[in-house]
Amino acid sequence: MKGLLIQLGLVWVALLILLAATVIAAHLPLGAAKPWISYAIAFAKAALILWVFMEMRKEGAIARLAMMAAMVWLIMMMTLSASDYLTRGWLSG
Amino acid sequence: MPEQRALHEPFHHPARQRQADRLGMILFLASEAMLFGGLFAAAMALRLLYPADYVAASGHLKLWLGTANTAILLTSSLMAAVAVETARGGRPRLSGYALVAAILLGLLFLGIKGYEYGSEYREGLIPGLHGAHFEGRVQHLFMNFYFVSTGLHALHVIGGIALLTIAAFSRAARQDRTVLLIGNAALYWHLVDIIWVFLYPTLYLPDVS
Numbered sequence: 484m485k486g487l488l489i490q491l492g493l494v495w496v497a498l499l500i501l502l503a504a505t506v507i508a509a510h511l512p513l514g515a516a517k518p519w520i521s522y523a524i525a526f527a528k529a530a531l532i533l534w535v536f537m538e539m540r541k542e543g544a545i546a547r548l549a550m551m552a553a554m555v556w557l558i559m560m561m562t563l564s565a566s567d568y569l570t571r572g573w574l575s576g
Numbered sequence: 577m578p579e580q581r582a583l584h585e586p587f588h589h590p591a592r593q594r595q596a597d598r599l600g601m602i603l604f605l606a607s608e609a610m611l612f613g614g615l616f617a618a619a620m621a622l623r624l625l626y627p628a629d630y631v632a633a634s635g636h637l638k639l640w641l642g643t644a645n646t647a648i649l650l651t652s653s654l655m656a657a658v659a660v661e662t663a664r665g666g667r668p669r670l671s672g673y674a675l676v677a678a679i680l681l682g683l684l685f686l687g688i689k690g691y692e693y694g695s696e697y698r699e700g701l702i703p704g705l706h707g708a709h710f711e712g713r714v715q716h717l718f719m720n721f722y723f724v725s726t727g728l729h730a731l732h733v734i735g736g737i738a739l740l741t742i743a744a745f746s747r748a749a750r751q752d753r754t755v756l757l758i759g760n761a762a763l764y765w766h767l768v769d770i771i772w773v774f775l776y777p778t779l780y781l782p783d784v785s
Contacts, residue, residue: 491657499647
C-alpha cells in the first residue's frame, strides 16, 4: 500500500508541475501556439488523472473501451464543428 | 470486516460483478463528459469566430483564483485516490481522514468560486443582473458561457461532495475492501476534476495580461 500511495503522491507532484508549466506558458509570447500548448497540457493532466487516479491502468478492455468511446465522440464533435467554423472564410474570400 | 461483497443475480463470479459495477459508472461518467463536451464545443465556436474578442473577454477573469482552484481540485483528487487505496488496504480510519480532506478542499473550491462570482458581480460582469455592462456582444457571450459552465461544474462539485460525505460517514463503506461506494464516489470526483482541468485553459488562460 505504501508504494501505491507514494506513486499517487508523485502523480500529484507531476500534475502541479504541469499546472505551473501552463501558467508560465500562458505568460510567454508564443502567439498562435498558445492555445495548442495550454490544451496539450490539459490533455496531459487528464491522461494522468484517468490512468492513475481513475485506475484505468488496472481496468480491463471493456472499461477502457467505454471511456475511449466518450473521447472518440467528443473528438468527432469538435473536429466536425471546427471544420465548419474554420472553413467559412474560404468561399467569401 | 466484509472482505468480499455479496454476489447478486445474474452474476456467478465476483470479478464479473465488479466489472459490471465499474462499467456502469464509467458509462455514466462518459455521458457527463458528453454533456460538458457540448459546452466546450460552444466555447470553441465562439473562439474560432471571434478570436481577438474572445481572448480580450477572458482577460477580465481572475487568473490566480482560477489557478488556485485548479491546484485545490487536483489535491482533492489526490485525497480521493488515497481514500480508495487506504480503504482497499484495510485502513478504514486513514481512508476516512483522506475523504474528509477531499471534502474540505471541495468546500474551499466552492468558497473561492463564490468569492470570484461576488467580485464579478461588483464589476458588472454577470449577464442579466443589475449593473451588468459588457464591451461587446462577444464578451457578453463569453460571460454567459463562463457562468453556465462554471455553474454547472459547481453543481457537480456539490454532488461530488455529497457523495464523498456519504462515503466518509459510512463505516461499512470504509471497511469495504472492494471499495464499491468509495471507489465510485472517487471516480465521480476525478471526472469533476478533469472537467475543471479543461475549463481552466478555456476560460482563464487565453489572456493573462
